[in-house]
Amino acid sequence: MDTGKSLLCFIAGAMAGAVATLFLAPDSGENTRARIRRGAADMTGKARNMMAEGLEMIEKALEEK
Secondary structure, eight states, X not given: OHHXXXXXHHHHHHHHHHHXXXXXXXXXXXXXXXXXXXXXXXXXXXXXXXXXXXXXXHHHHHHHO
């Protein structure tokens, strides 16, 4: 379970850093919103991949028992 907690903390930290970077960077509102949409789409894809990998790890661990 430590791996799951670490992964969750990493994802939360990455998201917080990305949001802070977007809002602190000098840019127009339209460009910032577009960057947020692209970032959200990228993070969604990465989160899905990480979730799939996590589930595979869990399945393998359960098969080994």
